[in-house]
Amino acid sequence: MVLMDTQRQSGDNAHVSVRDLQRHTSDVLERVTASGQIYITRHGRTIARILPPDPAEEQLNAAIEAGILDPRALSETYTNAQMREELPPSGRPTAGGSLSEKVIELREAEGDR
Known part of the structure; x- marks a missing residue:
């Protein structure tokens, strides 16, 4: 051109x-x-x-179209920002238990949806 x-x-x-x-x-x-x-x-x-398409977004769309990923499940997962709000900073133990226990709690809560 x-x-x-x-x-x-x-x-x-x-x-x-x-x-x-x-x-x-x-x-x-x-x-x-x-x-x-x-x-x-x-x-x-x-x-x-x-901008041209983002390669990661293109791969995600291809996986959804192929039926590998369910878009409804993606919308129900935690974002990084939500995880930061839920988890204690630097992995410090909280009154509610260890970081590992909190992650397990979050995963179980996510499975209940």
């Missing part, structure tokens, strides 16, 4: 105007595949960024 007047490169970042994105969408998407990301600008200000 030939760079249009309103496109610019700054370092490793490619910028494309909204107008050029509308007119040359296919070319811009090819550049995303090649360069990793493109910033979309309106009146010289960045308003969006287009």
Whole structure:
């Protein structure tokens, strides 16, 4: 794709105007595949960024489509933030027992859902 007047490169970042994105969408998407990301600008200000798909997310989606993973089960699992809230910092024992006991409790509670 030939760079249009309103496109610019700054370092490793490619910028494309909204107008050029509308007119040359296919070319811009090819550049995303090649360069990793493109910033979309309106009146010289960045308003969006287009990224290629995350490989880990693609693998997760493929596993769901193949029936290996159940998306409902994924939505019921603890996030890292939830685990940090539930577990004591640095593995220190709490009044409720050891860290191992707390993890076992959480896993059992998760199994009850």
